[in-house]
Amino acid sequence: MKIVARHDEAPGVKTLRLEFQEPAEHEYFKKTYRTGMFGLYGVYGEGESTFCVASPETRKDYIECTFRQSGRVTSALANADIGDLITFRGPYGNRFPIEDFHGKNLLFISGGIALPPTRSVIWSCLDQREKFGKVTIVYGARTVADLVYKHELEEWQERSDVDLVLTVDPGGESPDWKHRVGFVPTVLEEAAPSPDNCIAVICGPPIMIKFTLISLKKLGFDEANVYTTLENRMKCGVGKCGRCNVGSVYVCKEGPVFTAAEVSRMPAADL
Amino acid sequence: MAKIGVFICHCGENVGAKVDCTKLAAALGDHPGVAVSVEYKYFCSDPGQESVKKAIRDNNLTGVVVAACSPRMHEATFRKACAEAGLNPYLCEIANIREQCSWVHTDKDLATEKAMDITRSMVEKVKRNNKLQPIEVPVTRRALVIGGGIAGIQAALDIANAGQDVVLVEREPSLGGHMAQLSETFPTLDCSQCIMTPRMVEAAQHPKIRLLTYSEIESVDGYIGNFTVRVRMKSRYVDIDKCTGCGDCITKCPAKKISSEFDCSLGKRTAIYTPFAQSVPNIPVIDKANCIYFKNGKCKICAKTCQCDAINFDMPDTFVDLEVGAIVVATGFQVQNNSLYGEYGYGKYPDVINGLQFERLASASGPTAGKIMRPSDGAEPQTVVFIQCAGSRDPSKGVRYCSKICCMYTAKHAMLYAHKVHDGKTHIFYMDIRAAGKGYDEFSRRAIEEDEAAYIRGRVSKVWQENGKLMVRGVDTLLGKPVEIAADMVVLATAIVAQPDAKEFAKTIGIGYDEYGFYNEAHLKLRPVESSTAGVFLAGACQSPKDIPDSVAQASATASKVLALFSKDKLEREPVVATNNEVTCAGCWGCVLACPYNAIEKKDIVDRSGRVIKRVASINPGLCQGCGTCVTFCRSNSIDLAGFTEKQIFAEVMGL
Amino acid sequence: MTKILFSDKLDKCVERWKSAGLTVMGPVQRANIKTYAAVEHASEFDFGLILTDRSIKDLFFPQTEPMLRYTIKKDAINTDECLPPREQRIIFGARACDASGMAIDDPLFGWDYKDEYWFQRRNESVIVTIACTNADEFCMCTSLKMAPDSTKGSDVLLRPLENSKGWQVEELTERGREAFKTIADLLQEGSDTAAPVAAVAEKFDLDACVAWLQNPENFDSKFWKEISMRCIGCASCTYLCPTCHCFDIQDEGDTYSGIRRKNWDSCSFALFTLHTSGHNPRSTQSARWRQRIMHKFNYFPSKFNANSCSGCGRCSRECPVDMGITETLQEISKLSQ
């Protein structure tokens, strides 16, 4: 796939927009891709790395991915320039059942670099805004600089049909920070809408998910109405190589999207 | 991925004649990641450089390879050009296709092929180059000079006279060092004290010099420009602010029979004393070990005598913490203990003395007021035998090296003796006469020709006492005959050795030393006054045996180094330094040992509650010189060297 | 009367199979290791081995193999997928535990995406198993509800004759029958009796263990830490295991070309699950050992209907610190009583 756009999101975090070179592959993607699925992005000589497709299922002309530069592959991807070719394998995994969300209020909760998977769902819903009720987004990061998709955050902020609640961890605020300061679960408890007829989608580091689930429970959310996506380490993407296993679940095949009810049946320590 | 510009320089015919530059440019043009590949007659010319800059701007290049002459020629030129075009200069590398290719090969095809490899490999390196910024280190403009002998005083005065603050630390009660002990100095025979004392006073009174005598260095931390030094001021038991230096206490002190260190045991001193009459500062100290009050709990005569109430028996040691930007080490030397040579009878026969003791005998302010007298009975010696190389150049018992000054001072001793004892006879056993230096050979010839010193080339095997004489048996190797001389006094030209605690002290300040304990210069030829630790300089005999002119010259050289360092607010250094990945570091400290610059320290990683969770290596960029020895040592591959990173070298090899 | 293959005919059989284009493989001792490898002559086989050091997995899922070659040019990257070399093989003298191990992994490699590397080799191989008449203290097939003469995964089962002169032949699959057609004339009908199979003591109560493992409460039992305290975290158990199937994908090459490879990987390694963020779901060795046991006896069966263990005992036999599945399940058996 060819890189057609590149954007620095936060220190070490980049977004690439990719376009298909092979029509057949593009057709396949259009046919199969649904929000929540992931892919393996690769650079020959370095290997492949797994992240979600950050673009929504309502926009299938391209793929966007957002990642933090840390290892061998992500370093190579981060150095890739517009016009460069990289590989994409996928889309793999299951999806968010967006049709089931129709007519419901939506609560998106996300932390740090985990906004991309949430963002895919958010746009999938915002692109057909009329089908959903109230939309609330709670997003937090360690520091102001670590917030990703700053442009879109502004856009959501502007929209009257979206409630955006931004927060940074204590100590992470900049002098001109006008939003909240505090950890996501705490802020959530202050800002969350009523659990009635509400679907929650959370994505974040394991520790955030853990505490957010507790908060949601406290707020009265039913586990079956809470969705999350697990970002485990993967290599094959097709249920063979074994590293994404959590309990009997192959996250790459049966996930990455799970309801909180499903997650609660997994061995918590292995998450 | 990358957008590398490759600029192939013909260097007129120098490259072009043997490397097909067009072919080279085409080959590199096809190399992955190369955005521009062009050739030109002379890229180092102004238009050449301009074209590089233009290419950088036009193509948004992420790296530049100039295939041309050696980087030792024009790396700086092209890096500067890159910087001018907005590209970080460290993203430019040179592929050496002239000195190491076109000039040394005859077959054009093979040379072209090699040039391709060299350039491709460099392109692969540049792809992984990082933007580097020169390292800026703030500089504290205050120098610490350790040692108050002639070298230390000279360095301190030079720095202070240039307007910079100096702290001069001396561990003895007075400035002066060995030079203050000398009688006259070669080759001019001017009185040592006469030229030394004014410098001591000047140093003590200089507004820019803070003098800490009777003080020792406890610890040194930090790095160039930013040292923190703790100094222990040993208790004098005399309040330096109250004491007027009248000397009444010294006169009254009942403990009078203490052997004087300054007089090399040839004289006596009291328990409260100044080392010598012209001491600077002229404030006495109490020698606790010999003080009657400290021994028996009774006396305090000095305190009663003192009109200023300056004596304080409860005075503790105090500590001073200093922030300094540079350190001059001028800790001097000692003379070797001659009792190593039992056959010469040193220590057994009182009339066998060493050169420094002779200096005291000859000194007008010495224990005999300058009269040459035998220590045993005070008689004037009529025959004196001098033995040179008593310790020097003797791998079996002494030291391997030449102590450098003995030939000259022995000649001087012979002259002084001849001037004082007109009918005396001198015999000098020597191995070679080393009299290189301005006026030195003339001086030693004078000893022979005018003062009738009898030089005997050969070694002494034994000295013994017989009929009130010291019998000296040696061999005259020129005559090939044994010699026996009945002498009244024997003077050994003892070896100059490092201070007894030199190695320990080197560890305290973090500099290197040789097997003898002399301090290592950064480079024997090119950086002779710098230690291996940036910001620490060496003056005088602590580096190697030296005479006064050499010590003074080196001291002034250190001063110029210090002043150069102090000429800027911030020190700018090449960013080719090592960094450590603290996550993967196993804390084995091999790098700490391997580092020639003591640039690596142990660092504790603590959790939120302050508990140490692990210890890792931490590299001080201020001290690191960028050799990369630590990188190679590191088994977990945690350390890397900017400019020559593991990734870069890997890529260079893989690109070949 | 049963079909019998006499040992003295085996060399002819090897030749026959070879001339039919088959690579003949089987247990051998080479360079101080017991393993399955290709042979030229029957004399190279070593049927006296209780079990090879390395498992038959090596022949179906090698420790490293190229998946794809790539060449990097300035404007394009050329790739070339590499499937295993085509090769019809007969593996003569496998053990039942090894053969069944391959069958255990079939569903894993076959669900959803079908792993071509695995199935090409599976389809091109005939496994001729020889029932064991000897066992050592580490063998535990019976504890896994299998036996020294289990047929799972085998195409042909041979039972050693009591007189040691050959084997009774039992063709199990079409592929087995096909392969033995080539040597049909070298087989004889006979009434020689088969030696009794090895007596392998049952070492633990599998059902009780599985029940214990399935109880979520036991996931956090301190048992896991105690049992794995001496585990040093190497991969010898997983790499010698016939059923362990985890792998890694790595690119290797220089600036201009390289190979994307499939390499064994192991849940014993801390890096196996380490996230980019630094978070590691299985950060302790005990969590990793628990995963291995849980995977084999709880998770895998829940998906693929079989324990991911064929009872070969190699994990215990070769463990540098004398651990292994046997000990762990024995201890669990005790706990579940």
Added chain:
Amino acid sequence: MSEPFEPKIIAFVCTYCTYAGADLAGTSRLKYAPNVRIIRLPCTGRISPMFILKALQKGADGVLISGCHPGDCHFTHGNYHARRRWMVFRALLDFIGIPPERVKYSWISAAEGVKFAEFINSVTNDIRKLGPFEQYSQLIEQTQAPASL
């Protein structure tokens, strides 16, 4: 017969001595064999045994390592550390069967352009005589196929 074998040789040198010596060979217009590719490093202390292994992986028939004479190291004692490391690594390679003739060490100062040229020529000749490092290239060749015993 085909053309005589031309070995591929990779050299790792320190920039202060040997690299400068190589430059001197150039400015003196000395001629030597074109088989060697030089990688420049700050100091011999930076030369890791891994470099040698990677050079071999790239198909080098020989590897050269060179730096400042003892006592001349710009970094005071990088070369002393390197010398110990090489002593050990050399023994290891020898024991593993990588012939010592294929990995050569030298001290070449910035003034020794002639020594540099002679060194390159003599090593190139020696390795040309030894022939290609076939045993190692077989190792590399075998990585193309699935692992087997």
Added chain:
Amino acid sequence: MSIEEQYRKRAMELLSGGAVKMVIGYGRGSNAERRRPVFISSPEEVNRLVLDEACIANLSGYLVNEGLLSDEKRVAVFLRPEGIRAINILAAESQLDAEQIVIFGFDVSGNEVKALKGIHVEEFEDVIGAIKEHAPEMGNEELLEKIEQMNPQERFAFWKEEFAKCIKCYACRQACPMCYCRRCIVDSNQPQWVNTSSHSLGNFEWNIVRAFHLSGRCVECGNCDRACPVNIPLRLINHRMAQEVLKSFDHFAGMSKTQEPVLASFKKDDSETFIL
């Protein structure tokens, strides 16, 4: 009283008095020949400790398990002389504080188990010095001799066959007390110096790098050799390297807890006959 009984008694005293928090020793294994590491932390369990001639594993590696010594409490451990040397190296390389280690020293000659006197690592310097002077037989001298006699091609072929068996299970590394790195160089992938794949080249590189990293540090306890599931004579290489550093630098790994690592130090007159 047999040494086993003596040591059980000592373990009991130390544990019940709280002088140590744990005793790492040997227990019965899954068959008569095997002994397995056991971790005893209560006096009631001391009878699980076994000490006989089958106790050969070097247990010192467990001491650097993350967190074990971080509470600054003492741990006792059964060690043969090689294990004691390993403690010295681990202390010299700052991986542990020797003060925290209580040694139950023993040695085996033939079928006889001897107690070694001492508790702290410093007390064993004579024992170690004696080994430096007279290295005990390893049982691989014949093979070593054979390899030394080979020409390089034969040696290469020999090791190629041996390394071909390697499956990169890293049992050698994991069993080795000296391989305590948090991240092994093979797991460092930027760049990937050592090919991770277990093919001919990758296996060569891995085994060379490990042997190099152990040069001057290996105490020849044989843990790697015994751990290797494919029977590569790993100890042979490490033994050869130990000989080399002894011969070239008079360095015997693990002489004392303050010994400088041989490759992080140097002498100006180190041999350099091979440098042109």
